[in-house]
Amino acid sequence: MVLVVSFLGGATQNSSSSETATVTYCDLVRNHQLYDGKEVTVRATYRYGFEWSEIYCLNCLNIGRTWIEFDESVPEAALKRFKPNGAIGRTVNAVFRGSFHSGEMHYGHQGQYRFKFLVKSVRAVHAVYKEGLVPQQLPLDARRKACQD
Numbered sequence: 456m457v458l459v460v461s462f463l464g465g466a467t468q469n470s471s472s473s474e475t476a477t478v479t480y481c482d483l484v485r486n487h488q489l490y491d492g493k494e495v496t497v498r499a500t501y502r503y504g505f506e507w508s509e510i511y512c513l514n515c516l517n518i519g520r521t522w523i524e525f526d527e528s529v530p531e532a533a534l535k536r537f538k539p540n541g542a543i544g545r546t547v548n549a550v551f552r553g554s555f556h557s558g559e560m561h562y563g564h565q566g567q568y569r570f571k572f573l574v575k576s577v578r579a580v581h582a583v584y585k586e587g588l589v590p591q592q593l594p595l596d597a598r599r600k601a602c603q604d
Contacts, residue, residue: 481515487557496552500602504544504587512602519569522562536580544587549580
């Protein structure tokens with residue numbers, strides 16, 4: 456039996472899965488030292504495509520970018536939720552559970568990302584936009600759907 460601490464609700468509950476903190480994305484990157492190397496659950500917007508794979512929330516874009524990778528243990532069925540769209544990619548919202556990494560090194564394509572998230576499970580995938588545009592270029596209706604905090 457493992458204790459799960461929810462930072463969103465402050466409640467605790469028992470779980471048979473590994474210990475996981477549930478945290479907002481902006482809290483995660485603002486307090487990255489607290490979560491470095493730890494397993495967390497976070498809701499975020501995921502944009503993917505040619506040479507990019509990142510999660511974010513609009514209200515904390517200035518803190519740093521988070522590269523995302525999927526652990527080999529993630530079932531193929533879960534990965535199929537992310538439909539390929541060639542070089543233009545896609546943008547979706549989802550809830551990710553995995554390990555968060557920050558520190559001295561930079562991650563992802565050409566080391567452009569300050570943080571890394573290694574996904575172990577994913578759920579609640581919903582489309583935001585048909586392309587994987589940088590957040591600042593999303594149309595207003597898509598920005599309203601994207602993660603805010």
